Amino acid sequence: MSRANLLIELGTEELPPKALRALRDAFADGMRRELAAAQITFGHVAAYAAPRRLAVQIDDALTRQPDQIEEKAGPALAAAFDADGQPTPAALGFARSCGVAVDALERHDEGKRSRLIYRATRPGQSLRDLLPQLVERALDTLPTPKRMRWGAGRHEFVRPIHWLVMLLDSDVVEGSVLGVPAGRQSRGHRFLAPDPVVLDQPADYLERLMAAHVVADFDARRARIAEGVAAAAAALGGEAVLDDDLLDEVTALTEWPVPLAGRFEAHFLEVPAEALMSSMRGHQKYFPVRDAQGGLLNHFITVANLESRDPVQVIAGNERVIRPRLADAAFFFEQDRKQPLAARREALRTVTYQAELGSLFDKTERLAALSRWLAERIGGDVALAQRAGMLSKCDLMSEMVGEFDELQGIMGAHYARLDGEADEVASALREQYLPAFAGDVLPTTLTGCALGLADRLDTLVGIFGMGQIPTGSRDPYGLRRAAIGLLRILIERGLDMDLREMLGQARAGYGALKVEPVEPVFAYVIERLRAIYEDQGITSEVFMAVMARAPSVPVDIDRRVHAVNHFRHLPEAMALAAANKRVANILAKSETAPGASAVDPALFKEAAEADLFAALTDLQAVVAPLVAQADYQGTLAALATLRAPVDAFFDTVLVNAEDPALRANRFALLARLHALFWEVADISLLCPAK
Structure with a gap:
């Protein structure tokens, strides 16, 4: 059967910039899915997107379905x-x-x-006949924001469609999509190349559009912007702050990006840098510029969507636009400084945290008490932790955070320092929200750890207590993120805290709740921990082997999990896991349940019994200090030497001897073996289920 290269381009009004990358990927995925469902095989698929177009180029597509x-x-x-x-x-x-x-x-x-x-x-249909309906079905499944109609037509899409290109090699595919007939004419830059762009074949696409001042490849355009912005900042003696989300948005706003450097008055630098950067990025889509020491420079980089014959005027226009925005930030800062941060705490009484859990003031009362309790147990300063809890949400009532909500915590830290609060209290106000996303940094201060833990514990307990348990698709209070942040602080900061005890203390801060939350929250957080390990490639068998001991200290669980995972890869691991499973089954059938110490060497009849007893006795002296130091990897490495005496024991010794005393003694010997491994985990669970 013959094959051909395929190009589909949908030309529109400017598409939603924050959705453009997702629309590009979804369109390509939809075309892959529709072609596969139609039994049209194909080769490489390239996806393109610019503000006024979505396109896919598909190589080596079968031109007719099989019969x-x-x-x-x-x-x-x-x-x-x-x-x-x-x-x-x-x-x-x-x-x-x-x-x-x-x-x-x-x-x-x-x-x-x-x-x-x-x-x-x-007979199979030709791709030429099938393509319009395949494209339309792919477009119907795009994750588009609100759809619209245009003109007198009844078709709907996220933006009005103005042209459609559908080429099979050099031929136009006759037909229409969403009421727009297909052709071979694309369009270039709205101002720099307004004439139609005629495409002879799919391979012409990128080159012809580039000649018409459109960089159609989203990724190439993004790289071009990043490189140009960085170069413009370097020319100023600084470094551009290349925020990924902003870079994506600017890429989605431009077809022919041209970075330009502008400046603003130096007196605005008296405002905290984060506020200026939020204003530049959020309102104007400008890239801030830092100096070598990380301080903000009074410069910015804007990205124009054309090459101007008079770039000086373009820069001047952007400078005029940014001044009132920065003036607003300066005004908010000045207004906020008219009263200390602590004075805003009373206003928190007027803001509902959750309808059934009280106000934000009530939450800060709970956070102050819980932060104090936590600080005492992790070696922090209890007075500073209590103060941080009291001030933790005050900046939510500031003018600056009211305008730029992403500055919560950041402005609280600035205002606290300016008010003369302890530096660690100020740092904690910012660190309470860390980590904010996967891979984010952790709090660096013990006060920040205490407040961050308290905030997450209070949220989890309160929301679960109201019966608002998250599902896989619905988590409006961000409880999954709270649980993961809680675990990361405890584990990565090495805080030896009992999760169940912490949850119980958080529960004590509330009155009556609809649901008793401690055990459900504990199970929810532990399940998040299991998922974290799965993402790291650690099997559920390893996790369950540790959790068989019912531990509740996350940092200790983490040490055990990594130790068992390391042990699992040792050559002795599976034999010893199988032996432990056999021992567990034998002991489960024992009527007397002998203690691990009730072993009488005088009753040994076989050399293998004496050898195993001697090995266990020697290892007990080795293992005890290792377990005391939480060196579980070292413990299991030492216990791995038991493989030979354990194998010899089961090869030569009849455990269920007819003599009751002999049988009980052998059971006790196996109980001692089991108890040594149990110091770390139930390694019998490493054996695959049959």
Whole structure:
């Protein structure tokens, strides 16, 4: 069968910039899915997107479906023919529905299941005929924001569609999509190249559009912007702050990006840098510039969507626009400084945290008490932790955070320092929100750790207590993120805290709740921990081996999990895991449940018994200090030496001896073996289930 290269381009009004990358990927995925469903095989798929277009280029596509075999089952033979062998109305009706005479039907003879069958070979459709409906179906599944209609038509899309290109090699695919007929004419830059761009074949696409001042490849355009912005900042003696989200958005706003450097008055630098940067990025889509020491320079980089004949005027226009924005930030800062941060705490009484859990003031009361309790147990300063809890949400009532909500915590830290609060309290106000996302940094101060833990514990307990348990698709209070942040602080900061105890203390800060939350929250957080390990490639068997001991200290769980995971890869691991499983089964059937110390060497009858006892006795002295130091990897490495004496024991010793004393002694020996491994985990669970 023949193959051809395919190009589809949908030309629109400017698409939503924050959704452009997702729309590009979804369109390509949709075309892959629709072609595969139509049995059209294909090669490489390239996806492109710019403000006014979505496109896919598909190489080596099959130009016709394979022939389709159609088969329909009809009535049973007994019901299809009468006693004289003449077709009944059932047979005649079935033949008529298939468009053939009864004689054209096949008889499928399988005893009682014998029936009439219609079989036909239907020629496969050409890609040329199929393509319009495949494209339309792919577009229908795009994750678009609110759709709209345009003109007098009834078709809907996220933006009005102005042109459509559909090429199979050098031929235009006749047809229309969403009411727009296909052709070979694309369009270039709205101002720099307004004439139609004629495409002869798919391979021309990127080059022809580049000549028309459109960089159609989103990733190439993004790299071009990043490189140009960095170069413009370097020319100023600084370094551009290349925020990924902003870079994506600017890429989605420009077809022909041209970075330009501007400046603003130096007196604005008296405002905290984060506020200026939020204003530049959020309102104007400008890239801030820092000096070598990380301080903000009074410069910015804007990205124009054209090459101007007078770039000086373009820069001047952007400088005029940024001044009132920065002036607003300066005004908010000045207004906020008219009263200390602590004075805003009373206003928190007017803000509902959650309808059934009180106000933000109530939350800060709970956070102050819980932060104090936590600080005492992790070696922090209890007075500073309590103060940080009291001030933790005050900046939410500031003018600056009201305008730029992403500055919560950041402005609180600035205002606290300016008010003369302790530096660690100020740092904690910012650090309470860390980590904010996967891979984010952690709090650096113990006060920040205490407040960050308290905030997450209070949220989890309170929301679960109101019966608002998150689901896989719905988590409006960000409880999954809170649980992961809680775990990361405890584990990565090495805080030896009992999770169940912490949850119980958080619960004590509330009155009556609809649901007792401690155990459900504990299970939820532990499940998040299991998912974290799965992402790291650690199997569920390893996790369950540790959790068999019912531990509740996350940092200790983490040490055990990594130790067991390391042990699992040792050559002795599976043999010892199988032996432990055998031991567990034997001990489960023991009527006396002997203690690990009740071993009488005088009752040994086999050399293997004495050898195993000696090995266990020696290892107990080795293992005890390792366990005390939480060196679980060292513990399991030492216990791995037991493989030979354990194998010899099971090869030569009959555990269920007829003599009751002998049997009990052997059970006790195995209980001592099991107890040594149990110091770390139940390694019998490493054995695959049968």
